[in-house]
Amino acid sequence: MAAPGRVVLLACGCFNPITNMHLRLFELARDHLERTGLFKVVEGIISPAHDKYGKKGLVPSTDRVAMAQLALSTSDWVRVDSWESEQKGWLETAVVARHLKRQVQNKYGSVVDAKTDGPSRKRRKTRHNANNRDEPVGSSTQVASGDVQLKLLCGADLLESFAVPNLWSDEHIKELVSEYGLVVISRAGSNPEKFIYESDVLSKYKSNIHLVTEWIQNEISATKIRRSLKRKESVRYLVPDAVINYIKEHQLYQPDTETS
Amino acid sequence: MSSAQKITDDIFKMAVNGLRQKTPVVLLACGSFNPITNMHLRMFEIAKDFLEKSGKYIVIQGIISPVNDKYAKQGLLPANHRLAMCNLAVQSSDWIRVDPWESQQDQWLQTVKVMRHHKAKLEEQQHGLMETPSKAKKRKLNTRTRSCSQSSVEDIANENEVEEINSRNNAGYIELKLLCGSDLLESFGTHGLWKDADIREIVGKFGIVCVSRAGTNPQKFVYESDVLSEYENNILIVTEWIQNEISSTRIRRALRRQQSVKYLIPDPVIDYIKKNGLFTNDNDILIRSASKYETSL
Numbered sequence: 001m002a003a004p005g006r007v008v009l010l011a012c013g014c015f016n017p018i019t020n021m022h023l024r025l026f027e028l029a030r031d032h033l034e035r036t037g038l039f040k041v042v043e044g045i046i047s048p049a050h051d052k053y054g055k056k057g058l059v060p061s062t063d064r065v066a067m068a069q070l071a072l073s074t075s076d077w078v079r080v081d082s083w084e085s086e087q088k089g090w091l092e093t094a095v096v097a098r099h100l101k102r103q104v105q106n107k108y109g110s111v112v113d114a115k116t117d118g119p120s121r122k123r124r125k126t127r128h129n130a131n132n133r134d135e136p137v138g139s140s141t142q143v144a145s146g147d148v149q150l151k152l153l154c155g156a157d158l159l160e161s162f163a164v165p166n167l168w169s170d171e172h173i174k175e176l177v178s179e180y181g182l183v184v185i186s187r188a189g190s191n192p193e194k195f196i197y198e199s200d201v202l203s204k205y206k207s208n209i210h211l212v213t214e215w216i217q218n219e220i221s222a223t224k225i226r227r228s229l230k231r232k233e234s235v236r237y238l239v240p241d242a243v244i245n246y247i248k249e250h251q252l253y254q255p256d257t258e259t260s
Numbered sequence: 261m262s263s264a265q266k267i268t269d270d271i272f273k274m275a276v277n278g279l280r281q282k283t284p285v286v287l288l289a290c291g292s293f294n295p296i297t298n299m300h301l302r303m304f305e306i307a308k309d310f311l312e313k314s315g316k317y318i319v320i321q322g323i324i325s326p327v328n329d330k331y332a333k334q335g336l337l338p339a340n341h342r343l344a345m346c347n348l349a350v351q352s353s354d355w356i357r358v359d360p361w362e363s364q365q366d367q368w369l370q371t372v373k374v375m376r377h378h379k380a381k382l383e384e385q386q387h388g389l390m391e392t393p394s395k396a397k398k399r400k401l402n403t404r405t406r407s408c409s410q411s412s413v414e415d416i417a418n419e420n421e422v423e424e425i426n427s428r429n430n431a432g433y434i435e436l437k438l439l440c441g442s443d444l445l446e447s448f449g450t451h452g453l454w455k456d457a458d459i460r461e462i463v464g465k466f467g468i469v470c471v472s473r474a475g476t477n478p479q480k481f482v483y484e485s486d487v488l489s490e491y492e493n494n495i496l497i498v499t500e501w502i503q504n505e506i507s508s509t510r511i512r513r514a515l516r517r518q519q520s521v522k523y524l525i526p527d528p529v530i531d532y533i534k535k536n537g538l539f540t541n542d543n544d545i546l547i548r549s550a551s552k553y554e555t556s557l
Contacts, residue, residue, distance in 0.1 A: 020298070020523040027520035074527055216510045216524060219503040228502070234305035237298040238502060241352060 004040040006148040007033060008104050009183060012084070012093050013154075014222065015048045016058055017247065018068045019239050021220040022046070026078050029153050029183045032212040042108065042148065044078030045100060052090040057226065059252050061085035070242035093152070094172040097180055101150045108148040151210075152176055156186035159209075160195055162202065174201055181208035188215050229253040282318045285311055287439040287469060288378055290362070290371050292333060292508065293326045293342050295533065296349045297525045299506040300324070304356050307439050307469045310498040322356035322439070323378060330368040335512065337538060339363035348528035371438065372458040375466050379436045386434065437496075438462055442472035445495070446481050448488065459487055467494040474501050515539040 009029055015022060026044040033039040048064045058064075061082070068080040081103075084096045159182065162173050176182065186192045192211050196202040202209065220238045228235050230253060235244060247253060287307055293300065304322045311317040326342045327333075336342075339360070346358040362374045438444075445468065448459050462468065472478045478497050482488040488495060506524045514521050516539065521530060533539060 023523040027522050031519045075522075216507075216514070217503050217505040218524070221502075224502045233309045236305050236353075237301040238504065 004034070004038055006108060007039045007041045008043045008045065008100075008108075008148055008150050009041060009153040010045045010047060010097060010100055010150055010180075011153040012047050012096055013049060014053065014055060014058060015046060015064050015068050016055070016222050017064065017225060017239065017243055017252070018046070018071045019220040019222055019225055020237075021218050022222075023071060023075070023078075023240075024214070024218055025153055025155070025185050026075075028185050028212050028214055029210075030077075033183065033210065042077070043104070044075075044153070045081050046072070046078065047081045047084045047096055047100070050085050050087060050090040054090070057253075063246075063250060063252060067243045067246050070246055071240045073242065074240075092169075092172060094175050097150060097152065097176065101180070104148055104150050149181065151181045151183050153183045154185070156184055156190050156192050156195075159184050159186075159192055159202075162199065163195070170201065174205075177202060177205040177208050181205075181210070183210045183212060185212045185214050187217055187219070188213055226253050230255045281316075283316060284320050284434045285317045286321045286323060286378070286382060286434060286436050287319060288323045288325060288375060288436055289439040290325050290374055291327060291440075292331070292336060293324065293346055294333075294336055294508050295342065295511060295525060295529060295539070296324070296346045297506040297508055297511055298523075299504050301349060301353075301356070301526075302500070302502075302504055303439060303441065303471045304353075306471050306498055306500055308355075310496070311469065317435075319355070320434070322353075324350065324356065324358045325362045325374055325378075326358070326360075328363050328365055328368045332368075335539075341532075341536065341538060345529045345532055348532055349526045351528070370455070370458055372461050375436060375438060375462065379466070382434050382436060435467060437467045437469050439469050439471070442470055442476050442478040442481070442497075445470045445472075445478050445488075449481070449485065456487070460491075463488060463491040463494050467491075467496070469496045469498065471498045471500050473503055473505065474499055512539050 009026060011022065011025060013022070030041040030044070033041055046068050048061055048068060049058075051058060051061050065080055065082045065085060072078050072080060081100065083099060083103075084091055162168055184192055196206055196209060225235050225239055229247065287304060289300065289303065291300070308319040308322070311319050324346050326339060326346060327336075329336065329339050343358060343360050343363060350356045350358060359378070361377060362369055448454055470478055482492060482495055482497075511521050511525060514524075515533065
């Protein structure tokens with residue numbers, strides 16, 4: 001039996017601010033993937049969106065990155081990547097995924113890609129080489145054990161946003177589900193399977209979409225946090241203490257910012 | 261140890277003397293806390309915000325009172341563990357503390373008895389601040405900004421004024437309220453679970469702050485109960501709009517299944533559970549017949 005394939009989880013979003021719910025997504029995804037016996041999750045990446053995303057009330061990315069870093073200070077496997085936020089303009093998710101895939105490739109060895117003809121020559125000599133099973137050259141669909149996949153971690157809202165006209169390009173949707181794969185966390189009572197069923201491209205790559213149910217309802221959206229902060233209500237135990245302190249010190253999310 | 265171990269004299273004085281329009285409140289949450297979760301902690305925060313936003317109250321302390329081991333609920337960890345975890349959970353809070361009294365008694369106690377105990381303790385502390393003629397005189401002398409003859413000071417510090425000040429500080433002035441979820445409120449309707457007299461005392465004499473999630477309808481439940489309706493004004497219902505259903509039952513389930521509970525309960529509590537190998541065995545699997553009122557507190 002092949003050793004579990006290594007996975008890196010990537011979450012894109014505003015993280016305005018980061019909340020315990022975002023942090024939970026990673027925990028849920030890792031537990032789920034590893035429970036299948038097919039995967040070993042080696043890293044999690046949070047990539048806050050560029051300021052030019054243009055959403056009202058979006059605080060500067062330097063703050064959003066700083067808060068995410070504070071939130072992750074107690075995590076030993078999830079980190080923040082600021083590359084996306086440091087580019088000249090807003091980037092599509094697929095572009096960010098491509099960049100981080102290269103980065104992950106360099107770090108762990110070649111990333112399995114449906115288009116390659118086998119393991120890349122660039123692979124570094126690392127521990128996983130010893131575990132490598134012999135893959136026939138030209139085989140492009142198997143996950144060679146030890147190679148790393150980059151998967152997109154998201155909530156059901158992102159999955160369903162694929163249906164919004166003109167929001168995503170068809171090519172990007174296809175790229176994201178076929179080359180990377182999705183791990184979608186949705187709450188009990190929602191119906192992501194139905195949504196996949198109703199989409200041809202998603203149905204085609206269904207095996208690359210991992211659905212995880214969050215049974216412990218934890219709907220701590222950033223929108224609600226911002227609302228509470230504007231109303232001077234406590235957000236303790238919804239957002240890490242270090243993030244709350246940062247928000248206070250930098251006077252973020254005050255009443256005169258976004259109106260929603 | 262929580263930094264809110266004791267209501268200091270300063271806070272007391274401020275609450276009692278300085279804020280005449282606002283009623284000082286202490287919130288008491290009883291329950292298993294098996295283990296404590298972020299949801300329990302949120303309950304305190306939501307209740308405090310709600311009470312203070314009304315302009316009528318100032319919340320001076322929150323008390324977590326874990327239930328006695330003799331409550332004998334399946335899978336209930338020994339009180340020493342539950343207390344330790346609660347203490348770890350509140351160490352970063354400056355107003356919530358843990359009280360071991362209930363868990364240290366020889367037997368399980370009804371909620372109303374725990375409330376009476378804590379109310380009595382509050383009264384003891386208040387007594388320490390009660391006015392006497394000599395105290396009043398001293399205070400007047402110290403705070404006088406205008407010159408005044410010695411004799412008029414003595415006139416002021418008389419029996420009437422002392423009585424007036426004491427009536428402000430009297431036993432009922434600091435209110436002790438039961439903090440709970442709507443499951444506890446609704447459990448009042450379960451036949452045989454609560455004594456009628458106890459319900460009356462809890463809602464009539466003390467008062468309840470009930471934190472419930474959007475979509476439930478505790479107001480309807482109050483309406484349908486004669487005794488609760490009678491004390492409607494003493495039942496403050498707060499909606500938790502940010503759904504956060506992190507019940508202890510679900511935490512225990514996740515731990516049994518070796519799933520992560522990070523960000524659902526405080527990190528120090530997770531460390532404690534790991535270090536002591538808690539919640540790993542299957543004692544809890546024999547779930548009692550789906551009792552709607554199995555509170556997860």
